Amino acid sequence: MSDPVGDLKRELLAAAERQQGQANVRTGRGRVIGRNRLLLPAAALSIAAVVALFVTAPWNRSPGFLEEAQAALTPPAGTIVHQRWELTATSTNLGCTVTRGPNEIWIDQTPPYRYRALVNDLPTDPGDADPRELACSSGTAAELGGEFNGGETLMFVPPDTLRALRARFVFPLDPVKDLREAISAGRAHEEGETQLDGRIVKRIRVDPPSECASPDCPREPSYTYVDPETFYPVQDECDCGAIVLPGRPVVRVHLVMRYLTFEYLPRTDANLELTDIQAQHPNATET
Numbered sequence: 282m283s284d285p286v287g288d289l290k291r292e293l294l295a296a297a298e299r300q301q302g303q304a305n306v307r308t309g310r311g312r313v314i315g316r317n318r319l320l321l322p323a324a325a326l327s328i329a330a331v332v333a334l335f336v337t338a339p340w341n342r343s344p345g346f347l348e349e350a351q352a353a354l355t356p357p358a359g360t361i362v363h364q365r366w367e368l369t370a371t372s373t374n375l376g377c378t379v380t381r382g383p384n385e386i387w388i389d390q391t392p393p394y395r396y397r398a399l400v401n402d403l404p405t406d407p408g409d410a411d412p413r414e415l416a417c418s419s420g421t422a423a424e425l426g427g428e429f430n431g432g433e434t435l436m437f438v439p440p441d442t443l444r445a446l447r448a449r450f451v452f453p454l455d456p457v458k459d460l461r462e463a464i465s466a467g468r469a470h471e472e473g474e475t476q477l478d479g480r481i482v483k484r485i486r487v488d489p490p491s492e493c494a495s496p497d498c499p500r501e502p503s504y505t506y507v508d509p510e511t512f513y514p515v516q517d518e519c520d521c522g523a524i525v526l527p528g529r530p531v532v533r534v535h536l537v538m539r540y541l542t543f544e545y546l547p548r549t550d551a552n553l554e555l556t557d558i559q560a561q562h563p564n565a566t567e568t
Contacts, residue, residue, distance in 0.1 A: 290355065319529065346471050346483065351464045353512040354457040357545050362388040364456060365542035370416060370522060371535040376419035383541055387555040393430035395456055395556045400425065415524050416532055425450045426558025435558050435567070443558065443567040452466050456543075457514060462507055463487045474509065482506040487542050489521075515544045 356362065367382035386398040401422045424437040425449065434446045454458070463469040468488040475484050485505045502520030521533030546552045554560040559567075 347464045347469055347485070348502060350483075350485070350507060351461045353459055356390050356455060358390070359548045360390050360545040361548055361556060362386075362390060363542060363544050363546050363555075364388075364540065367539045368543065369537040369539075371537075372416040372532060373535070375416050375532065378421050381420055385542075387552070388429075388452075388454060388548075389548070389553065389556045390454075393428040393432065395426075395428050395515055396450075396452070397424070397426040397554075397556050397558045398450065398452065399423075399562065404530040416534055424558065424561075426556075426561075429454050437558060437562055437565065441562070441565045443562060443565045446568065460485070460487065460514070466490075472504075475506070477506055477516055480515070481509060483509045483512075514540050516540065 284487060288516065315367055337455065349436045360515065363386075365383050366386045368384070369380040371378040381401045384398070384400045386396060388396045390395060399422070401420060417520075425446075426437075434448065434450045435443045438444050438447055460469065468490065470486045470488070472484040474481055474487050475488075476482070483506065485507065487503045487505060489500060500512070501520045503513060503517065503521055506516040506518075507514055517538040520535050522536040524532040524534065546555075559565075
């Protein structure tokens with residue numbers, strides 16, 4: 282196996298020995314040439330400094346910001362993801378901007394991945410929605426729960442009913458998985474610090490995947506803003522929203538997702554109850 286540091290040290294030391302040999306050349310009168318006597322200490326010190334630099338500094342680069350962010354955003358085993366957020370959607374072709382939230386979700390990171398969500402962006406009638414309603418309506422509030430590994434989606438209907446839905450609630454089990462994968466694939470690029478609402482954050486540009494051919498795939502880069510200390514997400518922004526309904530034009534939406542809370546909770550009995558819609562409504566009748 283090659284040793285680049287060792288090879289460089291040997292070359293530098295050989296150069297120092299050559300300079301020292303030249304400095305010791307004597308004139309016919311037996312005097313050491315004064316100019317070389319002055320140059321030798323400076324040359325030796327310079328070479329020694331370079332050797333010391335390569336001896337003390339690691340040959341491989343230390344982890345950068347993106348690598349640290351990737352490691353910090355890996356969910357700890359046996360925890361519960363707790364997230365609160367607001368979502369602002371802007372549709373330029375429909376001419377509307379709407380902010381939905383705050384929304385909140387608890388997700389158990391252990392199979393079967395039980396969750397409970399308080400959302401404010403459901404269309405009034407999911408079975409009869411049109412693009413304008415989906416893009417421009419503030420929607421209705423709902424409390425949903427279930428298991429991501431199979432099972433049914435339940436919605437709490439006040440005052441005491443848990444109703445099974447035909448539709449499944451779709452939400453990322455790991456909210457920052459896409460960012461970690463983008464870092465691994467080399468599609469994430471650090472763009473320095475900026476401010477959001479007076480808060481210092483790091484900005485990361487994420488290029489869209491080149492292999493995606495679906496009409497609702499993002500075509501422009503998205504931007505993630507993270508806390509420079511914890512690397513937890515503060516805001517996501519992209520032109521990646523799309524409403525795709527059969528027989529209708531695709532409606533693209535600019536999305537801004539502001540994280541009000543992002544944390545990993547210990548998997549205690551009290552926190553597990555937060556993920557269980559039935560535990561939150563023990564007297565409700567299931568229909």
